[in-house]
Amino acid sequence: MLRISKLVLIVMTLNACHKGNDSLESQVLAKVNGDEVTVEQLHAEMSKISPSLESAEAAKKMLASLIDRQLLVQEALKFNLDRAPEVIQAIESSKAQIYAQAYMAKKLAKLEAVSDNEVEGFVSNHPDMFKHRKLFKTIDVAFTNDGLRLDVESMERHITTLESLETELRAKNIVYDKSNSQFLTDRLPLDILPRISHLKQGDLLFVHNDHSIVVKSIDSILDRPLSNALAMSAARKLLTQQKKQAFIKKEIARLQQLSTIKVFNDKVDMQFH
Numbered sequence: 001m002l003r004i005s006k007l008v009l010i011v012m013t014l015n016a017c018h019k020g021n022d023s024l025e026s027q028v029l030a031k032v033n034g035d036e037v038t039v040e041q042l043h044a045e046m047s048k049i050s051p052s053l054e055s056a057e058a059a060k061k062m063l064a065s066l067i068d069r070q071l072l073v074q075e076a077l078k079f080n081l082d083r084a085p086e087v088i089q090a091i092e093s094s095k096a097q098i099y100a101q102a103y104m105a106k107k108l109a110k111l112e113a114v115s116d117n118e119v120e121g122f123v124s125n126h127p128d129m130f131k132h133r134k135l136f137k138t139i140d141v142a143f144t145n146d147g148l149r150l151d152v153e154s155m156e157r158h159i160t161t162l163e164s165l166e167t168e169l170r171a172k173n174i175v176y177d178k179s180n181s182q183f184l185t186d187r188l189p190l191d192i193l194p195r196i197s198h199l200k201q202g203d204l205l206f207v208h209n210d211h212s213i214v215v216k217s218i219d220s221i222l223d224r225p226l227s228n229a230l231a232m233s234a235a236r237k238l239l240t241q242q243k244k245q246a247f248i249k250k251e252i253a254r255l256q257q258l259s260t261i262k263v264f265n266d267k268v269d270m271q272f273h
Contacts, residue, residue, distance in 0.1 A: 027039045029042060029063055030067055032074070035073075037063065037066050037070060046058070107251060108244055111243060114239045114240050119239060120232070123228075123232060126190070126193075128185050128193050128197055129193070129234075130234070131226070131231070132223075133224050133225050134222060134224060135183075135221070135224045136185070136221055137221075138180070138182065139219050140179050141165060141176050141177070142176060142179070142212065142213070142215075143174050143177070143213055144174070144175075144212060145209070145213050150172065152206070152213060155168065156206045161217075162215075162217040165217075184224060200218065201218050202217070203217075203218045204216065
């Protein structure tokens with residue numbers, strides 16, 4: 001994220017007509033039919049982009065984009081689109097999201113940081129993610145979960161090779177796609193790790209939901225251990241995220257307990273049936 005001091009330096013390169021004695025005027029980077037584009041607006045937009053794009057050239061491009069956007073805003077107002085029901089609804093929805101995010105950001109800022117002991121314990125207790133991290137290269141077979149022609153549970157029990165899987169799908173006229181992919185064990189949800197810890201080359205891993213099935217045939221397994229420094233960093237980020245998610249869940253539950261909430265599911269059913 002751009003620091004404001006750095007942004008001001010960028011802005012100085014943009015504003016050739018800068019007046020040193022007029023602090024208000026110095027904040028204006030452009031005027032579009034009288035509407036001002038300011039340092040604060042540019043800073044807000046620049047803060048959303050990658051730090052690798054921090055440069056005067058990137059700032060100029062962003063300023064040009066803000067000018068173009070302001071032109072479109074002005075045209076929209078000419079047609080009274082600010083009064084259109086769909087626009088009003090979109091604005092209210094955005095406001096609600098912003099308020100909710102601002103509230104949670106304020107609360108999360110007060111959370112106690114994850115301790116070194118917690119991080120060290122997590123790394124020690126999850127060797128498959130760090131010390132024994134592996135890269136699985138797979139051949140994937142993807143197809144629709146057709147309950148009338150396929151018994152997924154039976155397939156998982158009895159089909160053990162890629163060849164037998166393809167034979168089964170062809171016999172039942174199931175169209176499937178075949179591709180190559182890979183995954184690292186530290187990128188998987190914790191509850192998935194036990195399922196793959198015993199896998200070896202040639203084994204199948206079934207991943208499915210009500211609509212689709214992907215069967216991964218293990219093509220190769222390569223060791224990709226993380227250094228202690230990288231493991232500690234990754235674990236700290238993961239634990240911090242988990243801590244935030246747990247707090248958000250707890251805070252919403254607290255607010256629900258303090259509130260009166262009525263849900264009219266019958267009306268929802270009427271709208272979506």
